[in-house]
Amino acid sequence: MTPAQQLVFVTAVSRVDVLRERLLASPCIRERKRKLVAYFNVASAAEAFNAAMASVTSAGTWLVWVHQDVVLPEGWDERFLAALDEAQRTFPDLAVAGIYGMSGSTRAGHVLDRGNLLRESAALPCAVDSLDELLFAVRADSGLRLDPDLAFDFYGTDIVLQAQASGMRAAVVDAYCEHWSDTPAGTPIPPSMADRIVRSGRAFEAKWASRLPVHTSWLAVERPGDVERFIDSLR
Template identity: 30%
Template sequence: MSLAIICASHNDAILNDNLARSPIIAEGTAPLHLERGAPSAAVAYNRAIDATGAEIMVFAHHDVYLPRGWDALLSRRLRELEAVDPNWALYGPFGVGLDASHIGPVWSSSIGLIVGRVPTAPAKVQSYDEMVIVMRRAAGLRFDEALPGWHMYGTDIVTTARTAGLHAYAGALPTIHNDRYHDHLRGDFVQAYTAMRQKWRAQLPLRTPIIKISKSGLHLYKNRWQDYRSETFRANMSVGISHAPEYLASLCGWSDLSASA
């Protein structure tokens, strides 16, 4: 199984403090393909699809850390997946199940928690947190470059796969997301939400890790109000981004995932 790590990064400091420190990259197990200056995630990732040839493409944010043994555990999880669905399209460490449950586990620095239930088998999902998305090249998927910005593409690519009769899954693949605290949803998120409502109206509602995309669009206003009311509480949950990702992995018991592989 050939593997490539793909990242669209605009900040070398964040990249070097997190993703580039992952043993799979730092020790040369898999190549890191960087995209710079793209106007959207979809454009960046489609460029990377064309520029790389690996069978398995791992699209990762630059503030993600992949603990030691992550690649071996991914191989095991994909073998388990292929046993039940040899034509799988997408896989990830964190997604929203068809029953709206959160599938993990993933550490998130922005909320200071390990999030997501641990499934005993690959779980079908309707969306991903975009922190990490694993794509099987043979599925023939591409990201929609009409989707603006850097949000919602995890929900969009899953919905694209599902409407084509393909499936997306999440499973137990512990990952560190050393993300900074976000106080509220900004204009670029609203723009992506609006685009998704228009594009997938016949498939709504869809649940993302953050929000429900509904035909009425009222959930956007509900979430923004809830964010405003909970801002102090959520800020106090955040642990910041100053901790070394290896330290965060050790706190979670994920210093070396090889034993699980």
């Protein structure tokens, strides 16, 4: 008998007030229906995610990476599990699942982002080449890990490309949630953030040079240097 699928959540915390107001207010977390592992002041998403993955031992577990500023509505966990089941029937080689991403240059997903409802026309579940980092899940037995060289940028796309390179699949599923990021949507962006994104972008471009072009939800990376050129335009 195949074991029932389980969810374990992991997040990186930079602001405890945001964590309390958003993610910890989500019913499935607040009521302790699902396990949440929180890491504070880490140097990269990989530092938190990979440590949490190393502690997962239960068969059928998906580790859900989620930002501290995400709110999961009532019943979200059960809807996500149902969406995972549907996606796995469609894509038996599924290893990564998120709620917003890119299939080539086409957007897919359903999320409230900073008060703006995004409901793309692509039918879900949808196989994708990139996932937004706000929330995605990785099958614990997939062997996939986040890349520490990418710090806090491009790792959602990187994990998808890793899966594809290993003969597995990533998909966006229909599991609406709310994302209340305070990251500026326009210009300018803080110098420290700009420098961080450029460093991560260089690492991403070098790692996947043979795979370009790659479209992310906020930037098309067609050739080396595109990330730095884009960020320089926002300084």
